[in-house]
Amino acid sequence: MPDDALLTSLLAAVDAAPDDVPLRLHVAGLLADRGRIPEALLHCTQALSHDAANPEAVALLQRLTAALAAPATPDPAAEHAREPAAFDWSSAEEQVSDIAAPELARAADTDPAPTVEDIEKPTVKLADVGGMDDVKQRLELAFLGPMRNPQLARAFGKNLSGGLLLYGPPGCGKTFLARAVAGELGARFYDVGISDILDMYVGASERNLSQIFDAARRNAPCVLFLDEIDALGQKRSHLSHSSSMRNTVNQLLSEMDSLSGDNDGVFVLGATNHPWDVDSALRRPGRFDRMLLVLPPDAPARGAILRYHLRDRPVATLDVDRIVKATEHFSGADLAHVCDTAAERALAASMKAGQLRPLTTGDLEAAVREIRPSTGPWFTTARNVTAFGNADGSYDDLAAYLRKHRKL
Amino acid sequence: MSAAERVEHLRQLGRLDDAERQARAALAAEPGDARLLAALAAVLLGTDRTAEGLAAADAAVAAAPRDERAHRLRALLLSRLGRHQEAVEAGYVSVALAPEEPFAATGYARVLQRAGRLNDAVRVAHHVVTLAPNSADAHFLLADVTSDAGDRRTAREAYAETLRLDPQHAAARHDLAVLDARSHRLSRALKGLVDAGTMDPSMTQVLQTVTVVLWQLSWRLRVWLAIATLVAIVVSGTEAPDRPTAAARVAAVAILLASAALTWWTTRGLPARTRPVVLAALRTDGPLRFTYLATVACIVVYAVIAVTGLGVLAAVVWLVLGMLGWLTLGVRVFRSARQRREGR
Numbered sequence: 001m002p003d004d005a006l007l008t009s010l011l012a013a014v015d016a017a018p019d020d021v022p023l024r025l026h027v028a029g030l031l032a033d034r035g036r037i038p039e040a041l042l043h044c045t046q047a048l049s050h051d052a053a054n055p056e057a058v059a060l061l062q063r064l065t066a067a068l069a070a071p072a073t074p075d076p077a078a079e080h081a082r083e084p085a086a087f088d089w090s091s092a093e094e095q096v097s098d099i100a101a102p103e104l105a106r107a108a109d110t111d112p113a114p115t116v117e118d119i120e121k122p123t124v125k126l127a128d129v130g131g132m133d134d135v136k137q138r139l140e141l142a143f144l145g146p147m148r149n150p151q152l153a154r155a156f157g158k159n160l161s162g163g164l165l166l167y168g169p170p171g172c173g174k175t176f177l178a179r180a181v182a183g184e185l186g187a188r189f190y191d192v193g194i195s196d197i198l199d200m201y202v203g204a205s206e207r208n209l210s211q212i213f214d215a216a217r218r219n220a221p222c223v224l225f226l227d228e229i230d231a232l233g234q235k236r237s238h239l240s241h242s243s244s245m246r247n248t249v250n251q252l253l254s255e256m257d258s259l260s261g262d263n264d265g266v267f268v269l270g271a272t273n274h275p276w277d278v279d280s281a282l283r284r285p286g287r288f289d290r291m292l293l294v295l296p297p298d299a300p301a302r303g304a305i306l307r308y309h310l311r312d313r314p315v316a317t318l319d320v321d322r323i324v325k326a327t328e329h330f331s332g333a334d335l336a337h338v339c340d341t342a343a344e345r346a347l348a349a350s351m352k353a354g355q356l357r358p359l360t361t362g363d364l365e366a367a368v369r370e371i372r373p374s375t376g377p378w379f380t381t382a383r384n385v386t387a388f389g390n391a392d393g394s395y396d397d398l399a400a401y402l403r404k405h406r407k408l
Numbered sequence: 409m410s411a412a413e414r415v416e417h418l419r420q421l422g423r424l425d426d427a428e429r430q431a432r433a434a435l436a437a438e439p440g441d442a443r444l445l446a447a448l449a450a451v452l453l454g455t456d457r458t459a460e461g462l463a464a465a466d467a468a469v470a471a472a473p474r475d476e477r478a479h480r481l482r483a484l485l486l487s488r489l490g491r492h493q494e495a496v497e498a499g500y501v502s503v504a505l506a507p508e509e510p511f512a513a514t515g516y517a518r519v520l521q522r523a524g525r526l527n528d529a530v531r532v533a534h535h536v537v538t539l540a541p542n543s544a545d546a547h548f549l550l551a552d553v554t555s556d557a558g559d560r561r562t563a564r565e566a567y568a569e570t571l572r573l574d575p576q577h578a579a580a581r582h583d584l585a586v587l588d589a590r591s592h593r594l595s596r597a598l599k600g601l602v603d604a605g606t607m608d609p610s611m612t613q614v615l616q617t618v619t620v621v622l623w624q625l626s627w628r629l630r631v632w633l634a635i636a637t638l639v640a641i642v643v644s645g646t647e648a649p650d651r652p653t654a655a656a657r658v659a660a661v662a663i664l665l666a667s668a669a670l671t672w673w674t675t676r677g678l679p680a681r682t683r684p685v686v687l688a689a690l691r692t693d694g695p696l697r698f699t700y701l702a703t704v705a706c707i708v709v710y711a712v713i714a715v716t717g718l719g720v721l722a723a724v725v726w727l728v729l730g731m732l733g734w735l736t737l738g739v740r741v742f743r744s745a746r747q748r749r750e751g752r
Binding site (some may be wrong): 077194195198232243245274276277301378381383384385386387388389 | 421422423426466602605609610611612614615642660681684687689692
């Protein structure tokens with residue numbers, strides 16, 4: 001490296017004789033040739049401070065300022081002169097900045113991965129759920145109480161890990177209850193339907209599930225509500241035709257297991273109409289080890305639901321209690337259907353009469369006679385389940401209800 | 409992956425509503441897609457909407473006349489609608505298009521079975537087993553068809569093979585229990601039904617079959633009591649029947665002991681979980697419950713005879729058994745009429 005040795009000795013000479021303008025200009029020229037423009041500029045300005053009219057110094061200054069202002073077009077000579085300079089990482093990164101970052105393989109038409117936008121913070125509380133005092137009380141004792149008083153629960157040996165499985169006939173407010181649980185806990189609510197998870201592409205369902213649990217952990221405290229868990233966590237013996245579904249069940253088991261580790265603040269609620277179709281492994285301790293039966297609305301709840309669905313409709317003086325008595329075993333959805341049907345009757349009568357005829361108790365009674373409670377087939381199956389599948393007492397609540405209502 | 413595959417995936421998961429929605433949405437864009445039409449027909453077959461399903465299957469056949477599955481679905485839908493001749497023709501086309509396809513042969517066997525051509529159905533079912541010897545469903549088909557054809561031995565072997573290949577096959581366990589009941593092996597039948605119900609608690613048919621078996625058991629019990637009562641009356645009648653006698657006491661004790669032995673013999677192999685099942689079955693069937701209560705009352709009467717020695721009380725048992733006989737006959741006539749009405 002003779003050039004560099006020369007430059008070094010010249011710089012030492014400049015240091016030794018700082019007032020030597022020709023020497024300083026010579027060094028500045030050499031620095032400029034090597035592309036070390038800022039250093040060259042420094043020497044040049046110092047030379048000009050000693051001899052402001054020096055034409056050589058002025059010419060060099062013009063050259064240097066032009067080099068600074070010009071776009072970064074490397075001078076081949078200077079580039080050659082810079083060798084063997086260290087690798088310029090920032091330049092290299094600039095060169096590859098337009099290359100897309102690698103992504104995990106995913107099918108073109110799959111749904112976007114679940115995001116935090118799906119997570120909400122519900123304001124609804126259990127007090128907003130009409131009637132159903134029994135369910136609310138059991139929810140408080142089995143789930144909310146221990147969650148609110150973790151130290152007390154631990155003192156009594158109560159395990160806080162695991163989830164709660166809500167089950168019962170369709171249309172009876174399981175989702176609303178889950179939302180209310182999130183509201184009670186002051187937690188975020190993440191409502192996950194099976195369409196958010198199930199994907200026919202191999203491995204996609206497992207990945208979706210994993211992302212959902214990750215999102216829940218990131219947003220803790222969070223109630224993760226897995227609706228229709230019977231579809232997601234089917235008995236693996238029923239899935240001989242679908243290895244991918246079996247893997248999804250295994251992934252769910254794994255995610256539930258990790259909840260019992262250091263994932264505090266994620267409360268998993270599941271809901272299903274068919275708990276007997278859920279893989280038994282999902283019901284083991286640390287997973288969905290608590291089950292809560294959500295039955296068709298009781299009398300106060302039915303009254304509240306009927307009043308809610310009739311609130312914006314033209315009604316005469318109604319005997320709601322009479323309708324409440326006639327709609328035992330009707331689900332919330334059935335009651336909404338009753339109100340719609342009664343409203344259609346009143347509308348038809350109004351059109352026939354040519355003037356508004358408010359909805360009456362008679363319209364509601366006629367609608368009740370027309371509509372069969374949709375919970376009937378569910379109770380038929382439930383009766384079977386309590387006979388054959390209640391060896392471990394999982395369905396004692398259900399059996400008690402069936403006996404009380406003479407359905408067993 | 410195509411929309412048709414997505415629909416199939418949902419159908420296999422039992423999400424029939426979602427599958428139908430997806431199929432109809434995809435068909436709006438591709439109304440002539442034969443695979444989508446066949447997928448929709450399969451979904452509608454699963455929801456028992458046979459008329460709509462047949463329209464979809466017809467369209468699938470028109471769009472792809474060489475597609476075995478479209479013909480097979482059309483055959484099954486026609487069969488459900490009771491149009492057996494057309495169903496058999498469509499099933500035959502399906503098998504002709506794919507002679508080595510077990511699903512095609514299975515569909516054809518089912519169509520023949522529903523059309524009442526049981527010998528042909530048995531032949532095709534044997535062919536299905538040849539094509540798929542390790543498939544539990546193939547053996548189940550053979551069992552089902554041979555059972556209908558009255559070949560209980562083959563049916564029993566095929567059910568056993570089905571359960572060997574798939575020990576959790578609740579339908580096979582149930583049907584094997586039905587075979588046991590038909591062969592008057594009532595205890596075995598009851599055990600099999602409890603097993604089937606435990607395998608799949610949502611199978612509501614099992615509890616109905618349990619009540620049938622309990623009716624058979626009650627009949628057996630009543631026949632036994634009728635014979636025993638005749639003997640008791642004869643034994644008591646030789647002396648003064650209106651006064652306590654040692655013969656009446658001995659006869660009553662013998663009947664009680666024999667009844668206890670018979671009960672033990674019948675229930676000895678039953679698992680503990682049979683009790684809630686029997687109780688549930690009794691709760692669902694009022695006349696059956698009454699029959700068992702009356703039968704228990706008869707046993708109590710014999711206990712009274714054993715204590716008092718009054719042989720004349722056996723006449724009460726005779727009267728009760730006679731009344732139960734009329735009740736059973738009435739229930740049978742009423743239920744048969746109702747079944748015929750519902751069948752229509």
